[in-house]
Amino acid sequence: MPTTCLNYDKKCGGCPLLALPYREQLNQKQARLQGLLGGFAPVRAVQGMAEPYHYRNKAIASFAMQHGRLVCGLYAEGTHRVLPGADCLLQEEILNKTLAAVLEAARACRWTAYDEDRGTGLLRHTVLRSSGDGKVLVTLVTPGADLPGSKNFCAALRKKAPWVVSIVQNINPTRSSAVLGNREKPLWGPGFVLDTLCGLQFAISSRSFYQVNRTQTEVLYKKALELAKLTGRETVVDAYCGIGTIGLCAAPHAKQVIGVERNPAAVRDAAANARRNVAPRSLPAEPRQTDLPGAERRCGLSGPAARRQHTGVYRRRKPDEAQAHRLCQL
Numbered sequence: 001m002p003t004t005c006l007n008y009d010k011k012c013g014g015c016p017l018l019a020l021p022y023r024e025q026l027n028q029k030q031a032r033l034q035g036l037l038g039g040f041a042p043v044r045a046v047q048g049m050a051e052p053y054h055y056r057n058k059a060i061a062s063f064a065m066q067h068g069r070l071v072c073g074l075y076a077e078g079t080h081r082v083l084p085g086a087d088c089l090l091q092e093e094i095l096n097k098t099l100a101a102v103l104e105a106a107r108a109c110r111w112t113a114y115d116e117d118r119g120t121g122l123l124r125h126t127v128l129r130s131s132g133d134g135k136v137l138v139t140l141v142t143p144g145a146d147l148p149g150s151k152n153f154c155a156a157l158r159k160k161a162p163w164v165v166s167i168v169q170n171i172n173p174t175r176s177s178a179v180l181g182n183r184e185k186p187l188w189g190p191g192f193v194l195d196t197l198c199g200l201q202f203a204i205s206s207r208s209f210y211q212v213n214r215t216q217t218e219v220l221y222k223k224a225l226e227l228a229k230l231t232g233r234e235t236v237v238d239a240y241c242g243i244g245t246i247g248l249c250a251a252p253h254a255k256q257v258i259g260v261e262r263n264p265a266a267v268r269d270a271a272a273n274a275r276r277n278v279a280p281r282s283l284p285a286e287p288r289q290t291d292l293p294g295a296e297r298r299c300g301l302s303g304p305a306a307r308r309q310h311t312g313v314y315r316r317r318k319p320d321e322a323q324a325h326r327l328c329q330l
Contacts, residue, residue: 198221
């Protein structure tokens with residue numbers, strides 16, 4: 001397997017440690033952990049990967065016009081200069097193939113890249129999410145809702161990359177470094193890709209927080225559950241639970257799991273993932289409103305569960321404030 005990248009010498013910001021042998025990378029991580037945590041508890045050896053390449057299940061590439069031609073890739077470190085995509089050693093190989101297909105289909109549609117200074121053009125970024133079985137979700141980030149020729153793009157991409165299971169348009173009108181905006185619309189497919197982690201299925205959308213290294217995530221979660229020594233009588237709190245991966249992995253070993261999350265979309269994803277992995281009798285009953293200590297009002301779903309349940313609640317500090325807190329029981 002190649003271990004050099006064409007963009008490394010061009011100061012690509014993706015993998016600055018590429019030239020450092022992997023064993024030395026692990027030694028440096030071990031030393032840093034020892035310095036940070038060694039004064040509080042023994043620090044065990046870092047568990048590295050057997051093959052530390054092509055592990056990322058998420059890719060983000062930015063579009064630009066270079067010599068009158070649409071290109072996409074990562075920014076050179078500390079700049080907004082796009083380095084045209086090479087076979088990135090970090091991303092799963094299916095993502096590299098998908099990125100090339102996205103670019104080819106976009107060129108066929110004669111789309112142009114968004115120009116931040118002039119406020120013109122169509123394409124800002126593309127975000128790709130892959131599953132362990134080689135399926136891919138493609139998200140196009142545009143400055144506005146108008147995307148002429150989107151049906152032609154979807155047809156062309158599906159022909160070039162039949163492993164793509166959904167195509168989504170994300171609308172980000174802000175002039176900022178944020179990649180994704182708050183509005184999305186599916187162009188084709190369900191708007192997510194299903195991935196399997198620790199034997200459970202999770203729906204991953206473009207804005208889902210999901211660990212990018214599937215192999216090491218399973219190692220991490222299994223080690224955490226091993227050290228927790230759950231007996232089935234405990235209540236486990238999954239702080240910052242996102243779409244519920246840790247909580248759902250712990251649920252079979254605990255009396256109940258409480259996940260805390262402030263992002264409303266993440267709570268909805270966690271609820272859907274709970275339904276996907278938990279028996280129907282363990283799902284929530286009808287929505288109800290409840291008052292809990294420390295909150296003016298919390299609303300959400302609640303219901304009895306055989307070992308597990310899902311409750312999504314939020315708090316408003318003032319009537320006109322956005323949702324500030326969410327709690328979800330899985």
